[in-house]
Amino acid sequence: MSGYIQEDIAPEELAQRSELASSIAGSVRELIEATVRTEVGASDIAEARRLIEAATEILRKDQLPGAYGIRFNSDGSKRSWGNAVLGRRNPIAPPVVLHHEPDHTWTEVELGPAYEGPAGLVHGGVLALILDQLLGSTAEFQGVPGMTGTLNVRYRRATPLGQIRGEARVDRVEGVKTFVRGTITSAGEVSAEAEGIFILPKWARGEVSDVLRKSVGEG
Numbered sequence: 240m241s242g243y244i245q246e247d248i249a250p251e252e253l254a255q256r257s258e259l260a261s262s263i264a265g266s267v268r269e270l271i272e273a274t275v276r277t278e279v280g281a282s283d284i285a286e287a288r289r290l291i292e293a294a295t296e297i298l299r300k301d302q303l304p305g306a307y308g309i310r311f312n313s314d315g316s317k318r319s320w321g322n323a324v325l326g327r328r329n330p331i332a333p334p335v336v337l338h339h340e341p342d343h344t345w346t347e348v349e350l351g352p353a354y355e356g357p358a359g360l361v362h363g364g365v366l367a368l369i370l371d372q373l374l375g376s377t378a379e380f381q382g383v384p385g386m387t388g389t390l391n392v393r394y395r396r397a398t399p400l401g402q403i404r405g406e407a408r409v410d411r412v413e414g415v416k417t418f419v420r421g422t423i424t425s426a427g428e429v430s431a432e433a434e435g436i437f438i439l440p441k442w443a444r445g446e447v448s449d450v451l452r453k454s455v456g457e458g
């Protein structure tokens with residue numbers, strides 16, 4: 240399957256690249272928030288655009304040919320740095336950091352003004368995005384990975400912008416299908432709940448290496 244790339248990087252070098260990725264993405268994330276909230280006038284906007292375009296040009300000096308993909312070290316550690324939810328290189332990602340416990344996976348993340356839907360509230364699609372990844376990664380960590388076949392989300396109450404907590408656990412496994420349930424909690428109350436069916440695709444049945452199947456890594 241293309242996009243899955245074996246790329247061994249020594250731990251020290253990896254730590255350095257990881258720090259660089261997080262720092263640039265963090266700066267751009269701040270830029271996104273500042274853009275959403277800015278009230279400055281035309282001349283400040285023009286100056287900001289000039290600087291942003293100059294920064295973009297610097298980054299364009301050396302680019303991957305396409306998306307980041309999913310990269311592995313031969314020890315099985317994995318990097319999904321372009322991932323839209325977890326990706327440490329991706330300023331669109333909140334970013335979500337997942338904590339895997341023996342029987343469940345959780346995350347706590349701050350969703351600011353860039354994730355607004357209804358006034359002052361988190362966009363429902365953003366919650367679905369986070370739930371998709373949280374539930375999918377939970378299945379993966381439990382050794383029963385799959386692509387999202389179905390994701391049902393029930394929005395029980397509005398989720399204000401700010402800190403949310405996500406939690407998920409595998410409910411059951413039926414053949415190639417893993418059923419995972421999860422919740423989003425905000426201010427101590429469940430605001431959304433989801434069930435996902437994650438299906439090991441045909442191309443991954445049988446012939447996929449254990450490294451790929453079992454590796455669980457960071458964004």
Ligand SMILES: CCCCCCCCCCCCCCCC(=O)SCCNC(=O)CCNC(=O)[C@H](O)C(C)(C)COP(=O)(O)OP(=O)(O)OC[C@H]1O[C@@H](n2cnc3c(N)ncnc32)[C@H](O)[C@@H]1OP(=O)(O)O
Pocket residue numbers: 371372373375376379384385386387388389414415416436438439440441442443447451452453
């Ligand atoms: C080792 C490598 C790991 C590979 C996996 C990596 C994933 C590791 C990522 C971790 C974190 C992910 C978090 C982000 C997750 C995304 O964002 S994934 C992206 C969004 N999803 C997609 O793009 C999926 C697109 N759809 C497909 O590729 C295929 O339709 C599917 C879902 C893989 C199923 O196709 P298939 O392999 O041909 O399945 P098929 O053999 O026809 O059916 C198998 C069973 O599933 C049922 N089924 C089929 N489709 C569906 C469906 N949509 N809903 C419910 N049931 C269904 C069938 O009825 C059948 O049931 P049984 O007869 O066994 O009871």
